[in-house]
Every structure is written in structure tokens, then in C-alpha cells.
Amino acid sequence: MDLSGIKSKTPNRHMFKRVAALLFSILIIVISYMVMTKASKDANDVVEVLRVKSNEGIPAFVVISDNTVEKYQIIKKEYTEDMLLSEDLDSVKGKLTAYYIRGNSVLYKDQLIDEKPKQNEWLYQVNEENEVLTLPYNFLEVGGDILMPGDRVRIRVSYEVDEKSAVGSNPNTIYSESTNTIKKTEVLFDSIIVKDMLNSSSHSIYEVYKEVQKLNSQKKQDVMKSKDFLKNIQPKALLLEGTSEQINNYAKYKGLNGNSFLITILSRKDSDVIIDQLPTLENEVESWIGEED
Structure with missing residues (x-):
């Protein structure tokens, strides 16, 4: 039997490219899934803080009450320790704004004072x-x-x-x-x-x-x-x-x-x-x- 006519079936260069592209696509899918999973987890991991209720803001020396502030949820990674939590509402009621605070902005501890500053x-x-x-x-x-x-x-x-x-x-x-x-x-x-x-x-x-x-x-x-x-x-x-x-x-x-x-x-x-x-x-x-x- 003459076997010289049988062609070699060893993998060529194109097959290696296809396999590499497939593996790269799988890697991208896995990474994307991990990122989306983490983002979804972060979105669900929230902190409830206090923010200004009015779009026009709060002028200086206005008393904090239920009519001026509201509870608002933010992503936990955006939270800083100087922000006022929703659980602090009762303790900050009756305090005064130290200066004008922009509308719909989160309240910070140093923005409130206990009493109005004295003239001169x-x-x-x-x-x-x-x-x-x-x-x-x-x-x-x-x-x-x-x-x-x-x-x-x-x-x-x-x-x-x-x-x-x-x-x-x-x-x-x-x-x-x-x-x-x-x-x-x-x-x-x-x-x-x-x-x-x-x-x-x-x-x-x-x-x-x-x-x-x-x-x-x-x-x-x-x-x-x-x-x-x-x-x-x-x-x-x-x-x-x-x-x-x-x-x-x-x-x-x-x-x-x-x-x-x-x-x-x-x-x-x-x-x-x-x-x-x-x-x-x-x-x-x-x-x-x-x-x-």
C-alpha cells in the first residue's frame, strides 16, 4: 500500500487562533459577570442618610425639622463619617443651619449649629x-x-x-x-x-x-x-x-x-x-x- 499520498492532519495556525479567541471571549464573559455581580451587590448595599428636602435649599439659621430634611439612600462606598444618618434625625431636630445649604444635598455634621451666632x-x-x-x-x-x-x-x-x-x-x-x-x-x-x-x-x-x-x-x-x-x-x-x-x-x-x-x-x-x-x-x-x- 502506498501511503505517500495521505496528507498530514496536524493542527495549523488558524486553529490556534480560533482556540485563543474562544478562550479570550470566555475570559471576558467571566470578568464581566464578576464586575456586574459586584456592582449589583454594591447597589444593594446602601446607607440611609439625611438630605435637604427642598430643591431651593435651606437658608442660614433655619431650624432643622421634618419639613426641611428627608431620609435618602446612598451607596455605602459613597458614605463618609461626617454625614448625618437617618437615625440622627431626632438628635438634630431643633438645630440651626450654619449657612446656606444647597437643595437635595446630603447633610453633614459641621453644617449645623446649636444656636445662632451673636452679632459682633x-x-x-x-x-x-x-x-x-x-x-x-x-x-x-x-x-x-x-x-x-x-x-x-x-x-x-x-x-x-x-x-x-x-x-x-x-x-x-x-x-x-x-x-x-x-x-x-x-x-x-x-x-x-x-x-x-x-x-x-x-x-x-x-x-x-x-x-x-x-x-x-x-x-x-x-x-x-x-x-x-x-x-x-x-x-x-x-x-x-x-x-x-x-x-x-x-x-x-x-x-x-x-x-x-x-x-x-x-x-x-x-x-x-x-x-x-x-x-x-x-x-x-x-x-x-x-x-x-
């Missing part, structure tokens, strides 16, 4: 032996918008005094006196703290900034674009915290003729500028200035 709270921190003095000033002459509550300043006072001089050189003649007015300058306060500033309406500028921070993003920009806001942050007077001795010294010079006060800003190295304790408005200011440009 820095007054409650003034030393009982000290006093607060109101001193008018021109903000264009004292650093413009650089000077802030918490800064330390040095204040000099200039005033007029009368100086008498004798007229005549002969000792046997009758002398007459003439009065000359001279200007003197002294340091009134070597270092005194600016606790706050007042605008032309005698309102606290620090409180103006605080009120703006309570608004939502859109309202905040609308307010800051207004001429009223720019007018309300222009100071016309300083509120200074000083000792009784310093205030008494000021009273001596206040009634003198031709008096004027020179205010200079001291280093902030050891100062605690109050405005730095508020969320900065710099980004918001830059954003709407850029839009107008």
Missing part, C-alpha cells in the same frame, strides 16, 4: 478692663482696602498750642505780649487693635461680609456686583480696643484746636486679623470682575 461676637471677647473707641478716618489715607479688623495701628495726634513771646528790648519800657500758634505732634496710641470698622451707614463691615457668606453662590455674586455692596464695605470709622488710660489720653486731645490724627498700619506678624477667619471672598470678587471685563 468680638465684643464679648473684649477684656473687661478695656474700652472700645470709635475713631472717624479716611480709608483712602490709611491703606485703602488693606486695613482689616484685627490689624494693629499706631496713631499720632497733631494739635495747635499758643506760644507767648515778649515784644521790646529796652528793660525800662513796658512789655507787650504777642501770641503765636505752633503745631505739635505726639504719639497718641503706640499700638492699638482695630476690632471692626463701620461704613457710612454705621454698620459693621465685618457683619456685612458674614451676611454675604450666608447666601448661595448665585445670590452671593449678584450682591457683590451691586453698588450697594461696594459702598457698604468702604469704612468711615474704626472701632479700637484700648485701655482706660489710652482712652483718657485720647479724650485730652480730642477737644484741642486744629487737631488731626495720623494712622499708620503696623506689622501683622503678631496680629489676628478677623477677616482671615471668614471664608475668603477673593475668588468670588475676581470671578465677577473678570466677567465684567
